[in-house]
Amino acid sequence: MASPDEHFDKQTKLELEAAAFRQLIAHLDERKDVQNIDLMNLAGFCRNCMSKWYLAAAEERGQTLDYEQAREIVYGMPYPKWKEKYQAEATSAQKKAFEQNIEK
Secondary structure (H helix, E strand, O other): OOOHHHHOOHHHHHHHHHHHHHHHHHHHHHOOOOOHHHHHHHHOOOHHHHHHHHHHHHHHOOOOOOHHHHHHHHHOOOHHHHHHHHOOOOOHHHHHHHHHHHHO
16 A cells, blocks of 8 residues: 555645644644543643644744744633633542653
8 A cells, every 4th residue: 555645745745734733623622621631641642742843843944933822823722711711620540640651
């Protein structure tokens, strides 16, 4: 089977990846009940990780962006507002799972 790189030209591949990223952001926006600690425990990344990746990609391309601006892109609003409205206190089970994941 051919790799995706063999199926699509560079621009099409870029557009497909961008569309998938936008859909992931939209999905996370619809699932505000899924806390970052849940994402970290299950997948090893969270909204903050995505913000850092977005910022790094901007910097690699010489674009001016700071971490809080990247967070606003990922969260769909300023992070302090999102945190106030949607972030719940992590349970002891969530914290324990997080600590166990860090030790791996």
